[in-house]
Amino acid sequence: MGNRAAVFPLERLGFEVWPINTVQFSNHTGYDSWTGEAFTSAHLSLVWSGVKARGQVADCEAVLSGYLGSTEVGYFVLQAVDEVKSANPKAVYCCDPAMGDYGKGVFASEGIPDFISTQAVPAADIVTPNQFEAELISGAAIAGVDDAKAACEIIHGMGPSIVLVTSFKPNEGPDKTISVFMSSPQGFYILSTPELSLDPPPSGGGDLAAALFLARYLRGRDPVLALELTMDSVFSIFERSRADGAAELSIIAAQEAIANPMRRFEARKI
Secondary structure, eight states, rough: TTTHHHHHHHTTTTTOOOOOOOOESOTTTTTSSOOEEEOHHHHHHHHHHHHHHHSSSGOOOEEOOOOOSSHHHHHHHHHHHHHHHHHHOOOOEEEEOEEEEEETEOOOOTHHHHHHHIIHHHHSSSOOOOOHHHHHOOOOOOSSHHHHHHHHHHHHSSSSSSSEEEEEEEEESSEEEEEEEEEETTTEEEEEEEEEOSSOOOOOOHHHHHHHHHHHHHHHOOOOHHHHHHHHHHHHHHHHHHHTOOOOOTTTTTTHHSOOOOOOOOEEEE
16 A cells, blocks of 8 residues: 555645655555556655755655665665755654564565664654564564563664554453554553454555554644544544455545544553
């Protein structure tokens, strides 16, 4: 899903988005077949040069990155982040370190996990790994809340001020729930929702959560409120996707849940 899962939610919440696609595929690669190609860093740099030529980089509030096809693309992203922050020191970099997951292992290209840990995460203000990726970045196993706290402290030490661990399943948690664990200057918080079964699981949930959290955070700089609004929207979109029997997230159909989340779930300080 990538940018497809991120751009529309940001636009629905009123943000002007300058999407730079790192790939152009006919459909998600989770399907049986697909066509298209990944773009080179030279191509991306050319597109970015055209964006900069419009003279509005100082108006950019944030940079959001997701799956990186190569370390060369990663270095392009960090160069863009540097240029945005030079033009607007208040700009935020949110890194969604899409590298792998339980059951799938590492699906990122060779060199990407090391690049994420040593280059991208230290440059980020917000990082949104799933539990598997948080373990990769921190080098620490996460079995429960105390482990998550320790892993987040390690990641904070690398640079980010906010760590959002998605798809968090602590050993001590209820079997039929799934949580998000957040560490920020406001402290440690956990938010749990019912775990919805979708078969096959649609791709793009991490991209969606990262985009929504970034948007909500930019609006008020309140990470706890941002977490609650984000997760209500994400849960609502998964609810609609299950009702639709959709193989992909029903983001357009559930757009009202993006604009006006109900805040059904409370983030608990722990």
